[in-house]
Amino acid sequence: MKTILIPTDFQIKSLRLVREVLQNNPDEELKIILTHGIYLSNSITDLLFFSKSKFLDELVTEDFNTSCDLIRNTYESQLKGLFIDTFSGLTKSSFQNFLNAHQIDEIYYFDNKPFVAYCKKSFDLKPYILKSKVKQVAIKWDAKAQSSSKESNQLSEIFFIHGQMTS
Amino acid sequence: MKIQNKIIYILLTLFIGYTLLFSVFIYYSISKYAFTDFYKRLEIRAITTAKSQLENQNDADIIRELRQEYLEKLQDERIEIFKLEDVGNAQDFTASNDYNQNFVEETLNEGKATYNNKNSFYYGAIYTTALGEDFLIIISAENYFITHHITYLRNLLFSSLIIAILLIFLISYLFSRRIVSPINNIINKVKEIGSENLHLRLESKAQNSDDIIGNLSQTFNDMLNRLETSFESQKNFISNASHELKTPLTTIIGEADVALSRVRQPSEYVESLQVILEEADKLDKKTKALLMLAQTGFDGKSQKLVILRTDQLILDVKDTVEKINPQSQIQIDFSFLPENPFMLKVYANESLLHLALCNIILNACKYSDNKPVNVGVGVADKHVVFIIKDQGIGIPESEMQFIYDPYFRASNTKKHEGYGIGLPLARNIVKIHKGQLDVTSNVGEGTTVKVTIPCAKIEQFI
Structure with a gap:
């Protein structure tokens, strides 16, 4: 079993990377950890009452969760786990610690995808x-497939990847 | 009788009865206590008097002192002492005094007795001195407590009873109004709903099963959903039929007209007959498909929920849509089908769900002028998700809130025929299946409809 880390910006389109990874490793069981880089609050009281699950609940949209569920169900036997986690370190070594703690074997990332901050405190993990x-x-980010003028971030984005037929 | 009055009456009788019983009990026990207490006081006085007058001097002085010091004089107190030998029998004795004969007799027989005549209380006892002489002592006094305090208590109880009645009336009035008002609200709301505005619903706040009123409105709403659905499915048939049947009919009539306008070569007749046959074939298919959609509830079977495979359903829907609208291009994305096929099963009324999805996809084809329509199926946590995405004209954002109103048509649909029935009907059907229907749209880019239906929780074949 391999554990794979994928940076995510909670855009449903970015979940295509997950599918790509699953399709690239068809004979291997995978555990995938979607990681979002985000700075934590500096306030002690905030940190005192910090709860990761609540924090994630606020960050992640319902459609994103549904999309994750779709992927989980579709690749049930191959995918041993699909988790969402946040990384809040500041240094290279803290990221290495994070990778060790999760026993990450490989990292997949979009090559040329421009970083879009999901919220104010998000930062680029690249x-x-x-x-x-x-x-x-x-993995090459197919910019052409992202031609939609509006960043709608809806569930439909995960469907219909393989080229919409044009009339 | 109005239910509100009924509640008031019931509460009034209950509480007044209770208060009355309580007051009577208090009055009775207090007065009873006053009697026994007063006889005790008389007894003490009788004994001390007898002791002070009949016993030897030393003891008597102390007792007289004590008596004067600590025992107040009662109203109309009168003590008489008779030597028992002088009394003789009761009849003779009462003849010379004004005492009740029974009372004296009882005293002589029992050793002591009590008796009261209106407010005067009598206590009689036989006292034996240290020297062995017997005396009959009779003491009488007026019971001040009975004459004054008891009347005060009675008045107090009466006035508090009256106040209680007023309070109870007020409380039961407010209470009954509070109980009845949500029901009245429901009645008023239901009265507003007629066959012309079946899309109106009662507001039901509480979803938990303990709230009966909430449950009532929910039940009403569910019934209205079913009613509206059956109403609309009829209208939907008419709307679809008038739109879809016209084109092939026009072609047939036109072709026949042209063929008959003058005498032609046999090959030309064959050609036009072939065209007519083709169109009639199409017409036949369309009619069949439309009738299949419309027959919900007409086949005499009860509309039962059965277990359905949604991928199969989508394929059937595609088939039907293609029969009704042969130019449609439907692409089904099955890439998110789950590995476990049992997750695809939903508990649904097949013809209704078929009708709903058909309507959505037909709309998608119609308003995108038969551009390709993408249909996706997937299973999320506990829901089957259908995504229907078109590249049509879209819905203006300001009109999004009206799209579920029957007969509403967006302002940019002028060149498309329609009656504004399909989407409300689809939403009602989805609601009946406890699912959700969400529409998102950008004008000019297309519309995406998301339908979620809860999975039937089945692990294997049944």
């Missing part, structure tokens, strides 16, 4: 990934 000692796989 620099950390590039400097880490774990095997990295870059």
Whole structure:
């Protein structure tokens, strides 16, 4: 079984990477950890009452959760787990610690996808990934498929990837 | 009788009866206590008097002192002492005094007795001195407590009873109004709903099963959902039929007209007859498909929920849509089918759900001028999700809130025929299946409809 880390910005489109990973490793059982980089509050009281599950509940949209469920059900036997986690460290070594703690074997990321901050405190994980000692796989981000003028982030985005027929 | 009055009466009788019983009990026990207490006081006085007058001097002085010091004089107190030998029998004795004969007799027989005549209380006892002489002592006094305090208590009880009645009336009035008002609300709301505005619903706040009123409105709403659905499915048939049947009929009539306008070569007749046959074939298919959609509830069977495989359903729907609208292009994305096929099963009324999905997809085809329509099926946590995405004209954002109103048509639909029935009907059907229907749209780019239906929780074949 391999454990794979995928950086996510909670856009449903980014879940296509998960499918890609699953399709690229058809004979292997996978555990996938979707990781979002986000700074935590500096206030002590905030941290005192910090609960990760609540924090994630606020971040993740219902459609994103549904999409994750769709993937879980579709790849039930191959996918041993699909989790969402946040990384809040500041240094390269803390990211390495994070990878060790989760026993990450590989990192998949979109090569040329521009970083879009999901919320104010989000930060790009790519620099950390590039400097880490774990095997990295870059997948090409098909910008053409993302031509939709409006970032709607809806459930339908996960469907109909393989080219919509044009009349 | 109005139910509100009924509640008031019941509460009034209950509480007044209770208060009355309580008051009577208090009055009775207090007065009874006053009697026994007063006889005790008389007894003490009788004994002390007898002791002080009949016993030897030393003891008598102390007792007289005590008596004067601590025992107040009662109203109309009168003590008489008779030597028992002088008394003789009761009849003679009462003849010379004004005492009740029975009372004296009882005293002589029992050793002591009590008796009261209106407010005067009598206590009689036989006292034996240390020297062995017997005396009859009779003491009488007026019971001040009975004459004054008891009347005060009675008045107090009466006035509090009156106040209690007023309070109880007020409380039961408010209480009954509070109980009845939600029911009245429901009645008023239901009165507003007629066959012309069946889309109105009662507001039901509480979803938990303990709230009966909430349950009542929920039940009403469910009934209205079913009613509206059956109403609309009829209208839907008419709307679809008038739209879809016209085109092939026009072609047939036109072709026949042209063929008959003058005498032609046999090959030309064959050609036009072939066209007519083709169109009639189409017409036949369309009619069949439309009738299949419309027959919900007409086949005499009760509308039971059965276990359905949604992927199969989608394929059937595609088939039907293609029969009704041969130009439609429907692409089904099955890439998110779950590995476990049992997750695809839902508990549904097949013809209704078929009708709903048909309507949504037909609309998608119609308003995108037969551009391709993408249909996706997947299973999320406990729901089957259908996504129907078109590249049509979209719905203006300001009109989104009206799209579920029957007969509402968006302002940009002028060149498409329709009656505004399909979507409300679809939503009602989805509601009957405890599912959800969400529409998102961008004008000019297309509309996405998301339908979620809860999974039937089945693990294997039944």
